[in-house]
Amino acid sequence: MSLPFVTWCCIAGLFVVLLLVRLARMARVCFNRPGRIFEIGTEREEMFIPGDRLKLDEHDLDDFDDL
Amino acid sequence: MISTTSMTFDDRPSARQVCVFLARYGTALLGCGATCIRLEKNIDRIAASWGMKTSITIMPRHLHITVTDPGSDDLFTAIDEVSPAAVSFSLNTRLSRLSWEVADCHLNYDNTVERFDDIIANCGGRLSRGGELLLVAAANASFCRLFGGDAVAMAVVAVATLAGYYLKILMLEHHIDVRVVVMASAFVSAVLAAGDALFGIGSTPGVALATSVLYLVPGVPLLNSFSDILYRHYICAFSRLVDATVTVACLSIGMCGGMLLMNQGMF
Numbered sequence: 001m002s003l004p005f006v007t008w009c010c011i012a013g014l015f016v017v018l019l020l021v022r023l024a025r026m027a028r029v030c031f032n033r034p035g036r037i038f039e040i041g042t043e044r045e046e047m048f049i050p051g052d053r054l055k056l057d058e059h060d061l062d063d064f065d066d067l
Numbered sequence: 068m069i070s071t072t073s074m075t076f077d078d079r080p081s082a083r084q085v086c087v088f089l090a091r092y093g094t095a096l097l098g099c100g101a102t103c104i105r106l107e108k109n110i111d112r113i114a115a116s117w118g119m120k121t122s123i124t125i126m127p128r129h130l131h132i133t134v135t136d137p138g139s140d141d142l143f144t145a146i147d148e149v150s151p152a153a154v155s156f157s158l159n160t161r162l163s164r165l166s167w168e169v170a171d172c173h174l175n176y177d178n179t180v181e182r183f184d185d186i187i188a189n190c191g192g193r194l195s196r197g198g199e200l201l202l203v204a205a206a207n208a209s210f211c212r213l214f215g216g217d218a219v220a221m222a223v224v225a226v227a228t229l230a231g232y233y234l235k236i237l238m239l240e241h242h243i244d245v246r247v248v249v250m251a252s253a254f255v256s257a258v259l260a261a262g263d264a265l266f267g268i269g270s271t272p273g274v275a276l277a278t279s280v281l282y283l284v285p286g287v288p289l290l291n292s293f294s295d296i297l298y299r300h301y302i303c304a305f306s307r308l309v310d311a312t313v314t315v316a317c318l319s320i321g322m323c324g325g326m327l328l329m330n331q332g333m334f
Binding site: 011 | 230233255258259261262265328329330331
């Protein structure tokens with residue numbers, strides 16, 4: 001293989017590796033952030049019927065909850 | 068809508084306050100790539116609207132300003148250092164607009180300082196890194212077209228520019244010397260653009276190679292130095308010219324290194 005071809009491949013390859021590393025790093029940061037695209041939710045989040053208690057109101061029980 | 072308060076006689080700032088503010092204002096304006104004549108006019112405009120007189124010495128890396136209050140014969144001098152920053156037309160425009168607002172709307176000192184701090188904090192509305200990369204690549208590809216490059220050459224130049232400019236951003240983030248950064252970016256762009264000739268994919272490989280490093284040409288310092296020569300600010304003009312020449316020399320070294328390795332052109 002000629003020197004120009006090797007040089008070109010090295011530079012282009014290094015850039016592809018650099019881009020992949022940066023993308024992987026960005027993806028990891030995005031994955032660790034709250035509010036990611038895919039995650040396993042709680043049952044409450046998957047099925048909510050109007051009238052269900054909200055998570056924030058867990059200790060705010062009223063007479064209806066005793067029924 | 069920004070609310071402003073007009074200046075009354077009681078609001079009139081002291082010579083010391085005006086001097087310290089104008090030194091900050093001047094160094095920010097000089098740092099973002101303004102010419103000396105713009106700096107002089109803007110500073111004089113602000114000082115005049117607050118009833119002060121100024122005398123300025125502009126050095127390549129320092130600003131020396133003296134403010135005199137004709138009413139009380141107070142005189143104050145400040146010397147501030149110009150912080151090295153990227154050329155920003157947006158910041159330049161906003162700071163110039165601020166000087167007109169002080170003159171036309173009679174902004175008082177507190178409002179002006181608040182507005183100035185706001186402009187500096189927002190960096191004049193800088194583009195995101197991704198947007199900047201794409202625009203620079205598109206601009207360089209357009210240059211390639213202007214010089215007669217075909218579609219393949221334009222695509223090659225766009226990719227070479229993206230890689231070189233990205234490397235430049237990364238290296239500058241790591242505080243590497245700007246001359247080394249220019250050399251490395253020019254080398255990478257030249258090598259990648261030589262791919263057009265290496266693989267024989269286009270009909271204008273020479274144009275692709277020649278235009279792949281145009282994004283590194285220091286156009287603003289060269290134009291500013293010419294403007295400074297016209298207005299007889301020879302020290303600043305010479306400094307800017309030398310700065311631009313060094314950058315062009317580094318660019319040439321990087322490009323020649325790339326061409327040498329790729330067996331292209333003059334070697």
